[in-house]
Amino acid sequence: MQTATQIPTDVSFLEYRKYKGIFNWILSTDHKRIGLMYLYSMMTLFFVGVALGLAMKLELIAPGKTIMDAQDYNAVFTVHGVIMIFMIVIPGLPAVFGNFLLPIMIGAKDVAFPKLNLLSWYIYILGALLVIASVLFGNGTPDTGWTFYAPYSFKSGTNLLPAIFGAFVLGFSSILTGLNFIVTIHRMRAPGMTWLKMPLFPWSLYGTAWIQLLATPVVGITLLLIILERVFGIGVFDPALGGDPILYQHLFWIYSHPAVYVMILPAMGAISEIIPTFTQKHIFGYKAIIGSTLAIAFVGYFVWGHHMFTSGMSGTAQYTFSILTFLVAIPSAIKVFNWISTMYKGSISLQTPFYWAASFIFIFMIGGLSGLVLGALATDIYVHDTAFVVAHFHFIVFGGVGFSFFGAIHYWFPKIWGRMYDTKWANTGWLVFSIGFLALYSPMFYLGMQGMPRRYYDYLEEFHAANILSTLGSWVMTFGLVIIVINLVRSAKHGPKAEMNPWNGKTLEWTVPSPPPVENFEEIPVYGEKDGPYEY
């Protein structure tokens, strides 16, 4: 009892101060503060990534050299990719919203291992610093692309060691977060909350956590081997010493395709929370969504070969990987049908999070359908390594994860900071961002079909017009981003106080004060026979 009384239940986690100043953050094992630390560090890195993206688009506004030469361009797309993939979209939703919301949504006071959770954040920061060090020090910024393909990754003279080691370290952080979430979900659900009463965002985190746990070690060892290859020349991926670079690609994609689901599953989970709340209806096909989540997580392990159709594989392997890739589209489509069916005859309230969720579905479908073009053998040969791939990838990874992330932040904003944002500016930001997004990436589909290769700083005159549109899109999108961020940052400080449940949500996070107290619940909630996450 002595220590139980020390943590007050009427003070929000933001006001509760155990230490002085910044130590309240960097020593805190509160899952909510850790979630926010991830958010703030990711936002900082995200702006670096965006700036690099803008620089690439500016370079491509005209053929020939505009602001940088070929080598700089290689460095810019490499660092852009490493930051965006390993530091933002892979950890993004689990580390920020998963940390903040998972314990509250399942009725727990914290994650299973709070100290390990804080350690994961430190490991994340260490990994990020290592990657940044590879840019600032040494001779030359890494120029291999984010995939670190062999043999160039150990032949390139640039400062790759810290970057690859950084990616390895970031993977470690991801594994520990996944481990923590699995144990939390298994051991700490509120009494009465059976598996089939758990909300869908925690379910998606559960599927994600298994992928993080089972796929990341494989890329970990692969990156470690690249490091050893660079330092000692062990030969496993070096054709000069008997090794096979294609084997590197296999091992890399065995992880990195499932990693796409580490990105997209929690994004889908957040959408599955937003849509029932803003239609005030029970989610359609709750079990189908769970089943499709697990199916995606499972089938996603067996499709990696679709990244290597042109690298050299037997015909049988190609057919198999292609068929499996088509199969994995089915559970994704099931989710889309479920979301749409949830809206049918619902009382839709057109609020900012709903706009983001609806546009997520639109963007995700474009991304998904263009993925089928790349998953089919014949068409893939035609568009592989072109701007088409870049467009598909950004529709899924930036469109899918980004739109869901912004939807999630507008949805849970009142819960996290206890204040409301300005809806008008939020909607304007969404509109400008979406227009910019479509203008930026849609032309790349066309450019790819016309044969413009990716990863070149230069192009033929015939591609000029579409590239101008794309660059203009990048400016509009960034402008939208600025509106969104300024609105949110200002509102977090000065917005009007939010109620406990501004959207009439039915999941547990809406039953605690905004912002939640340190230990979330005064008393651990109990789920009765008839209770469920979406009982409207």
Place this chain on the structure above:
Amino acid sequence: MEQTMIHHDSHYDPEASKIGMWLFIFTELLLFGGLFIIYSVYRFMNPDAFHLAAKELDTTIGAINTIILLVSSMTVAMATSAIQNKNIKLTQILLGITVVLAIVFLVNKYFEWSAKFDHGIFPGSEHLINDMSKGEILFFGLYFVMTGLHALHIIIGMAFIIFVMVFVAKKKVHPERYALLENSGLYWHLVDVIWIFLFPLFYLIT
């Protein structure tokens, strides 16, 4: 109710830490799994070279190290039973023996590796690159990576056990609360199991 008595004890869930440890062990197995895949691919591609190269390894030292690790797995398991029987002194002795065995393993490994170095067999060496086939280069490359990574795990496992010994001495690990000891034991068994695979792959199959 025991759970509501002291606040920080309500967070103590030995079952949770055990699940956590098992999950971590999965990840370790997958880490080595990647290496085992690479090994099998290259063994399949270069059967003769792997056969030839394996003859260079000293089966006796390998066998001795296998026995050492098996015994150490036994002592660490016995340490768990000892603490369950509230015999703190025996626990410490058994953990101590485990650490000593780990050190002996590493010393053997050191002599084994330095013998290879003396013969000019190490990644990037002239002897390896000029006089040996590509399959042999791969064999020794994998040999050093896999046994090296395993040795690193021995060191980590040993550090864990030393940690536990300190905690036992400080009475932070005691007969009512010994999940840490159990989990370190689990980790040690993992390190052992990996060796059980490494030993035949490199030393026995020729």
